[in-house]
Amino acid sequence: MTSTIGARIKSLREQRRLSQADLAAQFGFKDRQTLSAIETGDRKVAADELLRATQIFGKSIDYFTDPFLLAGEGSFSWRQSGVDGGRLQGYEETAGRLIAAFRTLTQQTGRQPPLIRPALSLTKQSSYDDASSAGERFSAEFDLGEVPARRLADVMAEKIGILVLMVDPIEGVSGAACRLPELDVVLINRNEIEGRRHFDLAHELFHILTWEKMPPEHIEETMPKKRNHVEKLADNFASALLMPGAVLDRFGEWGNLAGEELVGRLNKVADELLVTSQALRWRLFGMGRLSREQNAEITDDDLRNNGKARAGGAGAPPLFSRPFIQIVAAALDQGQTSMRRIASILDVPIDDFAELFASHGVEAPYDL
Numbered sequence: 001m002t003s004t005i006g007a008r009i010k011s012l013r014e015q016r017r018l019s020q021a022d023l024a025a026q027f028g029f030k031d032r033q034t035l036s037a038i039e040t041g042d043r044k045v046a047a048d049e050l051l052r053a054t055q056i057f058g059k060s061i062d063y064f065t066d067p068f069l070l071a072g073e074g075s076f077s078w079r080q081s082g083v084d085g086g087r088l089q090g091y092e093e094t095a096g097r098l099i100a101a102f103r104t105l106t107q108q109t110g111r112q113p114p115l116i117r118p119a120l121s122l123t124k125q126s127s128y129d130d131a132s133s134a135g136e137r138f139s140a141e142f143d144l145g146e147v148p149a150r151r152l153a154d155v156m157a158e159k160i161g162i163l164v165l166m167v168d169p170i171e172g173v174s175g176a177a178c179r180l181p182e183l184d185v186v187l188i189n190r191n192e193i194e195g196r197r198h199f200d201l202a203h204e205l206f207h208i209l210t211w212e213k214m215p216p217e218h219i220e221e222t223m224p225k226k227r228n229h230v231e232k233l234a235d236n237f238a239s240a241l242l243m244p245g246a247v248l249d250r251f252g253e254w255g256n257l258a259g260e261e262l263v264g265r266l267n268k269v270a271d272e273l274l275v276t277s278q279a280l281r282w283r284l285f286g287m288g289r290l291s292r293e294q295n296a297e298i299t300d301d302d303l304r305n306n307g308k309a310r311a312g313g314a315g316a317p318p319l320f321s322r323p324f325i326q327i328v329a330a331a332l333d334q335g336q337t338s339m340r341r342i343a344s345i346l347d348v349p350i351d352d353f354a355e356l357f358a359s360h361g362v363e364a365p366y367d368l
Contacts, residue, residue, distance in 0.1 A: 011072020
């Protein structure tokens with residue numbers, strides 16, 4: 001609790017652009033070192049000091065003490081298009097409640113966070129080929145198989161300890177990565193078409209695995225006029241992970257294809273690999289398996305919805321994820337939290353809990 005209060009005081013101080021000395025004076029401390037110790041969690045906050053914090057910042061006591069809030073403790077990177085900053089900030093708080101709930105309930109149910117946090121040995125000086133090689137190696141070393149997209153989310157959760165959440169975000173948000181001191185999270189818009197969901201998942205995985213050396217921007221445009229180098233690295237990593245050369249080999253040569261035959265093959269293979277035809281097109285072109293002439297003759301309309309009149313493939317996956325729902329079920333079963341509070345955080349009616357649990361193959365607590 002001490003570290004939580006301190007982190008939230010620090011976050012508010014930085015938002016208000018106050019120095020430690022300025023804020024220490026408002027608290028009535030003799031020196032800024034006292035405030036510094038509070039912000040790092042090395043010193044407890046007295047009751048009168050907590051009350052003073054609510055007066056200084058105009059926040060409730062719950063803002064500083066509620067473990068089901070994520071305030072000043074996580075760094076987000078949003079993959080979005082045209083979302084107003086205020087609306088995005090509001091949704092970040094909503095998403096933060098899901099993440100904070102998982103973190104808190106994990107601790108309360110006696111689960112331990114991953115001991116080791118893996119990372120890629122890439123930097124801002126790495127080339128696109130380096131990123132592609134890393135994607136290929138990830139697919140091979142984690143044995144993602146003939147259709148890497150199918151197993152990626154499970155591997156991220158089970159082998160790396162990343163919490164993956166399928167969510168219904170505000171319009172314009174396709175996904176996000178979030179880093180906390182003890183937890184990594186990827187959020188994916190479950191209403192996007194299947195191929196885009198998988199690409200976003202692999203793209204955000206890159207950011208999680210390279211966060212220390214090249215932290216991503218807080219807000220990333222999905223269709224910017226000019227992508228920065230880190231985002232291009234992430235795209236190359238994601239593309240190679242989902243479509244490694246060894247997997248593409250089984251579909252034969254592409255150099256002698258043209259016209260409808262080429263377009264038909266692209267759409268068919270993309271469906272098999274659970275990716276978009278556009279992503280497959282640019283992956284093959286980048287590998288030199290499609291010539292410049294072949295690439296030039298393909299139009300966006302040829303590949304829209306993988307050649308279908310409307311978006312097809314599997315429907316939206318269930319809300320959240322199995323690991324998330326398992327923790328919620330354990331916490332409810334142990335009496336660590338109430339159904340009413342969980343319903344509020346998840347924005348799911350209590351009457352729908354049984355269906356939500358069943359959608360993930362999780363046994364519902366006895367009193368549902």
